[in-house]
Each structure stands twice: as structure tokens, then as C-alpha cells.
Amino acid sequence: xxxxKTTNGALVxxxxxxxxxxxxxxxxxxxxxxxxxxPDRQFLALMGPSGSGKSTLLNLIGGLDRxxxxxxxxGGERIDQLSDRQLAHWRARHVGFVFQLYxxxxxxxxxxxxxxPLLLTHLSKAERADHVRTALAVVGLSHRAKHYxxxxxxxEQQRVGIxxxxxxxxxxxxxxxxxxxxxxxxxxxxxxxxxxxxxxHGKTILMVTHDPHASARAAxxxxxxxxxxxEEPAK
Numbered sequence: 597x598x599x600x601k602t603t604n605g606a607l608v609x610x611x612x613x614x615x616x617x618x619x620x621x622x623x624x625x626x627x628x629x630x631x632x633x634x635p636d637r638q639f640l641a642l643m644g645p646s647g648s649g650k651s652t653l654l655n656l657i658g659g660l661d662r663x664x665x666x667x668x669x670x671g672g673e674r675i676d677q678l679s680d681r682q683l684a685h686w687r688a689r690h691v692g693f694v695f696q697l698y699x700x701x702x703x704x705x706x707x708x709x710x711x712x713p714l715l716l717t718h719l720s721k722a723e724r725a726d727h728v729r730t731a732l733a734v735v736g737l738s739h740r741a742k743h744y745x746x747x748x749x750x751x752e753q754q755r756v757g758i759x760x761x762x763x764x765x766x767x768x769x770x771x772x773x774x775x776x777x778x779x780x781x782x783x784x785x786x787x788x789x790x791x792x793x794x795x796x797h798g799k800t801i802l803m804v805t806h807d808p809h810a811s812a813r814a815a816x817x818x819x820x821x822x823x824x825x826x827e828e829p830a831k
Contacts, residue, residue: 606634607767609667610633610656610657610666610669613630613663613666614627614664615627615656627823628823628824630653630666631825632825635800637800638794638801639813639814639815641804641810641813642805642818642820643808643811645821648821649820650804654770658687659675659683659686659687663676670690688716688717690767691767691768692768693771694772696773697777698777699757700756705744706745706759707728707742709745710759710763711728714764727763731759732759734793735755735789737759750782751778754774754778755789758793762797768801769790769801771803771804772804773805774786775807776806787810
């Protein structure tokens with residue numbers, strides 16, 4: 597992984613963030629004066645009721661959205677100040693996303709799905725293939741590289757999604773309900789994999805979940821409700 601800067605030991609710093617959406621003449625306050633610091637290599641679970649702003653906060657940290665007010669600093673860089681073009685380049689280098697419904701391209705094989713983020717880089721075809729092989733090996737799916745999503749189980753599809761998220765060796769892994777569409781056995785296997793990525797590969801992981809069973813796997817849990825964060829006692 598490329599070296600990243602931290603401030604006060606935090607890789608992620610969200611300070612005084614408001615997020616307001618507009619619906620006609622109505623202002624909808626999703627986040628209000630929210631602050632959060634996440635150290636490098638931490639596995640953090642973000643919990644809260646539906647509509648509490650969990651995914652909104654994840655999108656702000658991942659550079660998919662901008663705060664109405666406040667600052668978002670990742671690795672010492674104020675991403676809320678970047679232009680759209682700069683932000684797209686930053687995301688490609690620093691963020692891997694894992695989605696609840698996998699978001700795989702059905703017409704592409706597993707290895708081609710994993711390769712997609714690398715098409716935005718300057719890597720050669722051979723270098724891309726090497727990165728893809730490594731990512732699929734990490735998630736235990738080397739033997740399924742040529743298979744298409746329709747021939748894979750839900751758990752295998754999510755593993756492909758995780759391989760795609762880590763293939764660029766991102767600074768952050770952002771997971772939005774990664775086990776929400778899986779049964780308990782497949783979900784546990786995905787949580788095992790996320791823990792291994794955190795503990796053995798040093799990935800900083802932020803995981804949105806509504807499942808206490810999933811949040812128990814994280815080193816730290818924070819709860820979001822009515823735009824405010826509450827820290828769960830240390831484990």
C-alpha cells in the first residue's frame with residue numbers, strides 16, 4: 597500500500613459535518629455537526645436505524661458526496677475541497693467499495709469484474725492480470741476466475757465484489773451492509789474475510805451494518821441516530 601499521512605493518529609477525520617438534502621422547499625437535515633476519527637488499520641462498524649444517515653456518512657468519507665458544511669480529511673488530504681475530477685482520481689487510488697447487492701456486471705466473468713477498477717490506471721494488461729490473480733487468491737476464488745456471476749453463489753459473488761474492492765490496494769475499504777443479502781453461514785464467511793483483510797493485510801475498514809452479529813466482528817462500533825454519533829464501549 598502506498599504510504600498515507602495521518603493527523604493526530606487518525607486516517608479518517610470528519611469534523612463538524614452537516615449534510616442537508618433539499619426536497620422542494622423543505623430542508624432535510626441528515627447529519628448535524630458530526631465528527632468522527634478513525635485510526636489507520638482500524639475495523640469500525642457503523643450502526644443505526646434505517647434513514648439515520650449511515651450510508652450518507654460512508655459516501656462522504658468515500659468521496660461520493662460532499663458535506664453541506666464541515667471538513668472530511670483522509671490521509672491528511674481535504675477531500676471536500678477537491679474538484680470533481682480530482683475527487684474521481686482520488687477515489688480510484690484510495691477507496692474500495694463493497695456493496696450489499698454486489699453490483700457485478702453479469703456479462704463479465706469474475707476476473708473481468710475484478711479488473712474493472714484497474715482500467716482507470718496506467719497498468720499494462722499483464723500487470724492488471726497479475727493484480728487480478730492476487731486479489732482473487734486473497735478471497736479464495738482463484739478457481740472461479742472464469743465463472744460468470746449467474747453461476748456463483750451469493751457468498752461467492754460478494755467475494756468477487758471484495759476482490760474488486762481490494763485489487764487497487766486502496767487506503768480505505770468501505771462496506772455498505774456487506775452481509776445484508778446473505779444467509780448466516782455465507783455472511784460469517786464474508787466477515788471472516790473482512791477480519792483477515794484488516795488483521796493480516798492492514799486494511800482500514802468502515803462497515804455499515806444493522807446486524808449486531810456483524811458489528812461484533814469489528815474492533816470498534818459507533819451508533820448513528822438523528823444525525824449524531826454515539827460510541828459503543830470499547831471491546
